Amino acid sequence: MSEESINHTGDEEIVSDKGESKLSDLWKSEDYVAIWLGLLLLILSLIFFLPQGDDTVKKQIADLNITLQTESEKAGFKTIEWYEALDKKKSIKASKSEIGKTMKQYTSKPNKWTNNPTEAFYASEEVIKSKIAAQQNAFNKAESEFQLSLDKAKEAQSIAENADFKNTHLNQNAIDAIKVWRAKLNAFNKIKSKSEIKPYNKIPNYILLMTVLALIFGIARGIMGFSIKRFFAGFVIVFIVALLSFLFEQNATMRHYGIGYAAWAIAFGLIISNTVGTPKWVLPAVQTEFYIKTGLVLLGAEILFGKILTIGIPGIFVAWVVTPIVLITTFWFGQKIVKIHSKTLNITISADMSVCGVSAAIATAAACRAKKEELTLAVGMSLIFTSIMMILMPAIINAIGIPHILGGAWIGGTIDATGAVAAAGAFLSDRALYVAATIKMIQNVLIGIIAFCVALYWVTKIDRKKGQKISAAEIWYRFPKFVLGFIAASIVFSIIYQALGKDMAYVVIDQGSIRGMTKILRGWFFCLAFVSIGLAADFRELKKYFKGGKPLILYICGQSFNLILTLIMAYLMFYIIFREITGSI
Amino acid sequence: MHGNTKLKNNHITNSLKLLVYIGVIYFVVFIAAPGIDNLPLSEQMVTYIDKYDIDATAMFYTEVEEFSIAEFELVHSQKYFGGAKKYMKLERPELINPVKKK
Numbered sequence: 001m002s003e004e005s006i007n008h009t010g011d012e013e014i015v016s017d018k019g020e021s022k023l024s025d026l027w028k029s030e031d032y033v034a035i036w037l038g039l040l041l042l043i044l045s046l047i048f049f050l051p052q053g054d055d056t057v058k059k060q061i062a063d064l065n066i067t068l069q070t071e072s073e074k075a076g077f078k079t080i081e082w083y084e085a086l087d088k089k090k091s092i093k094a095s096k097s098e099i100g101k102t103m104k105q106y107t108s109k110p111n112k113w114t115n116n117p118t119e120a121f122y123a124s125e126e127v128i129k130s131k132i133a134a135q136q137n138a139f140n141k142a143e144s145e146f147q148l149s150l151d152k153a154k155e156a157q158s159i160a161e162n163a164d165f166k167n168t169h170l171n172q173n174a175i176d177a178i179k180v181w182r183a184k185l186n187a188f189n190k191i192k193s194k195s196e197i198k199p200y201n202k203i204p205n206y207i208l209l210m211t212v213l214a215l216i217f218g219i220a221r222g223i224m225g226f227s228i229k230r231f232f233a234g235f236v237i238v239f240i241v242a243l244l245s246f247l248f249e250q251n252a253t254m255r256h257y258g259i260g261y262a263a264w265a266i267a268f269g270l271i272i273s274n275t276v277g278t279p280k281w282v283l284p285a286v287q288t289e290f291y292i293k294t295g296l297v298l299l300g301a302e303i304l305f306g307k308i309l310t311i312g313i314p315g316i317f318v319a320w321v322v323t324p325i326v327l328i329t330t331f332w333f334g335q336k337i338v339k340i341h342s343k344t345l346n347i348t349i350s351a352d353m354s355v356c357g358v359s360a361a362i363a364t365a366a367a368c369r370a371k372k373e374e375l376t377l378a379v380g381m382s383l384i385f386t387s388i389m390m391i392l393m394p395a396i397i398n399a400i401g402i403p404h405i406l407g408g409a410w411i412g413g414t415i416d417a418t419g420a421v422a423a424a425g426a427f428l429s430d431r432a433l434y435v436a437a438t439i440k441m442i443q444n445v446l447i448g449i450i451a452f453c454v455a456l457y458w459v460t461k462i463d464r465k466k467g468q469k470i471s472a473a474e475i476w477y478r479f480p481k482f483v484l485g486f487i488a489a490s491i492v493f494s495i496i497y498q499a500l501g502k503d504m505a506y507v508v509i510d511q512g513s514i515r516g517m518t519k520i521l522r523g524w525f526f527c528l529a530f531v532s533i534g535l536a537a538d539f540r541e542l543k544k545y546f547k548g549g550k551p552l553i554l555y556i557c558g559q560s561f562n563l564i565l566t567l568i569m570a571y572l573m574f575y576i577i578f579r580e581i582t583g584s585i
Numbered sequence: 586m587h588g589n590t591k592l593k594n595n596h597i598t599n600s601l602k603l604l605v606y607i608g609v610i611y612f613v614v615f616i617a618a619p620g621i622d623n624l625p626l627s628e629q630m631v632t633y634i635d636k637y638d639i640d641a642t643a644m645f646y647t648e649v650e651e652f653s654i655a656e657f658e659l660v661h662s663q664k665y666f667g668g669a670k671k672y673m674k675l676e677r678p679e680l681i682n683p684v685k686k687k
Contacts, residue, residue, distance in 0.1 A: 253622060260642030359644050
């Protein structure tokens, strides 16, 4: 098929590869090239960030661990010194190294803006000065409140210490004062970071980033036998629309409702393709599958299996037992009761709703070769329900009086989008946020396994003709290979993470390779993919999939079941069976 | 000649459609969404998100700073205070035998 053909029909419409196996597949097949490209970037990230965990860092961590241990034994509660040591340890990040800062400078999203979009790309010294001046009063207020709360906390702790931490009443006073200090410190840090901005002009950075990304994907396409020159020409437009999508994501109001780049990229792409039309010369760079597959290999590195034990067995039950039950039940319900015509649409919505929204939808859609319109529909519904649930759930939890740890687990297990979980959890309390975020993180890790199982199920069951027996070789031919790259990246990074130990892994993997490089690039790759989906999709096709409102019925029924089951499981785990774990949170 | 006119008309219609969509986006971003911000149900959450600068658009846990903080605090709480009766007694009294208390 010619590169220039519009991807509305045939195999190009689905996320797939062909079931043939030749040696040249290793450099000709999109799946393999995506794996090599992803792995190359992952290796580079390790080369850049692993050396940052040197002996100085090790010594710093060891010293802080001694303080944490000593302080934890001293009072029986978290003292000021314990928290200060924790904060210092938390701030040791490989992404703060020179290479990390450079990477951030050239790849970060546009800045946040409210009324003037140019603020996202450019701010002169005068503008920055006036912004800082406008915040001065708030800064001074936050600083004095923080200082006052620290003095009070020190005083309360000192009084408790004078009684050898044996007086319950005095201890409680100290705990309460320390909690106030932490809240004030958090607020002060947020406003302080806003006051530390410097003049910026991001346009040259984006030109460089566009060139680098065009080279990466252009050369890869060239190796696969396509024209590099034509790719470059089209990529300029795809990149500009991607940048525009990030720009709208960064609008202050859009951030309130979790309307991220995925929604904007699809919307802008759809608007262009369904009005003035996607120019033919842009089509060589409209490579949805290639961007998604490469992005998914990078995402594999973020799926660290060691994380599933963060909150112990309760977390595993809420995130890893409830989620597959909801996923399978919703899929079954969609097939047998709602009678969704397309199985790929059904599984994409089921995974999107039960696991973690857009990221799960991408991984599942790619694994089962869903159509672009199906992914678009799933992402759209997820965004709408996320915005609603993000506001309603904390209100309901507070109105009913559900304990915040239970509420956090409920939020983490049910709200689709990860960012919305943070907002809803934090709105309740710190503890609710910790639980909500951890449950969601464990659930995020599940998408590797789900993508693998869905791909295998599709190859062996759904795509098989009735009565046909499929050999192991046939399974291998048909299996979407990029899923193997995705899983391999996850396994290798999980092993490195465990081998380094939690403290060092936090510095060089979590806050180095991943947050300093791969997740940023992955974000760009996914955005390019969503732009491509929009540029190649047809409004009329979308209507066809939404016929009878069946996807909506499926989503609502599945989510209702998810809400009930998660709440029951979270209550059992955190308040009946594992109370001692709840106690340590 | 007739074909050219039809093509021109199509071009005008498509350009008008594009303008309408741009107008819709403008309405959503600059008029409708800020209006929803001020509704009583959403106002509290919006103020909170702004104050703590939470990125509600994030797609994966690695994109949210709060997730990293949450994990860090949980891991350290469990490592240094996990199962410590004294800590539970002080900071989480409601969890010490709640059934017996009733």
